[in-house]
Amino acid sequence: MAALGALSCILTGGSPVQAQDGLTALCPFLLQETQTELDDLELAIQLDETRLGLAEEIFVLLDGLWKSDLVERLLYLETKHHRDVSKVSLERARRRLERQRAVVEQYRLVCTAPIAEETPPGRRRAIERAFQRYLEADCEVRKLDVAVVEVNLGHHQENLESALDLRDSEIASRQQVLLAERDVELMLEQLEHAKRRVARCRP
Numbered sequence: 001m002a003a004l005g006a007l008s009c010i011l012t013g014g015s016p017v018q019a020q021d022g023l024t025a026l027c028p029f030l031l032q033e034t035q036t037e038l039d040d041l042e043l044a045i046q047l048d049e050t051r052l053g054l055a056e057e058i059f060v061l062l063d064g065l066w067k068s069d070l071v072e073r074l075l076y077l078e079t080k081h082h083r084d085v086s087k088v089s090l091e092r093a094r095r096r097l098e099r100q101r102a103v104v105e106q107y108r109l110v111c112t113a114p115i116a117e118e119t120p121p122g123r124r125r126a127i128e129r130a131f132q133r134y135l136e137a138d139c140e141v142r143k144l145d146v147a148v149v150e151v152n153l154g155h156h157q158e159n160l161e162s163a164l165d166l167r168d169s170e171i172a173s174r175q176q177v178l179l180a181e182r183d184v185e186l187m188l189e190q191l192e193h194a195k196r197r198v199a200r201c202r203p
Contacts, residue, residue, distance in 0.1 A: 027111035034104045041097045048093050052086040059083040074162055081155035088151055092144035099137035105130040139201040146194040153187035160184050 062079040065071040109127045160180040166172030 024111075027107075030107050031104075031111060034100070034107050038097070038100045038104055041093065041100050045090070045093045045097060048086070048090040052083075052090050055079075055083040055086045074159070077155065077158050077162070081151065085148060085151045085155075088144060088147045092141060092148065095137050095140040095144060099134055099141060102130045102134035102137060106134065135201070136203045139198070139203045142194070142198045142201050146191065146198055149187060149191045149194050153184065153191055156180065156183040156187050 059079050059082075062071055062076050066073075066076040106127055109123055109130065112123070160177075160183070163172045163177045163180040167174070167177050
């Protein structure tokens with residue numbers, strides 16, 4: 001986050017007076033930048049809600065066709081995957097919004113009392129509470145990162161099974177099987193990385 005990096009540079013460099021002067025000058029930018037990100041996330045959630053609603057409608061339609069053997073398996077799996085990943089992505093966007101709200105609140109509190117020695121105890125506790133909410137929301141985002149990868153992994157595993165079946169019937173090529181295997185391997189690597197990030201989070 002650009003605003004967070006800028007604030008860190010101000011607070012970790014120079015004397016307290018320099019830090020105060022720098023933060024005072026930078027506060028309007030920090031508040032504007034974090035609020036813009038908050039507005040973008042709120043819009044993203046609205047769009048994700050619309051996408052999920054459409055994905056649900058399409059899945060219900062395709063599910064009926066699938067049960068009647070009127071649609072190909074790969075198309076059905078693709079529609080199901082889109083519906084499933086849209087659900088998790090929407091929940092992840094909501095947790096990101098919570099995290100960003102905590103960021104905005106921290107900047108507002110810090111910018112009204114930049115120097116710790118001059119910060120009233122009540123405001124300091126409010127900053128700590130906002131930071132705790134940030135950490136909790138960040139951990140939830142990381143857990144949902146895992147959930148997104150798991151949905152994608154399941155989808156690619158189903159695609160691999162289909163490719164192997166088609167290969168046995170000499171419909172799919174060896175290249176298609178290799179590509180499906182590669183997709184599964186990449187998802188497994190992403191899953192391990194996402195799980196490591198969850199293990200490092202501190203709510």
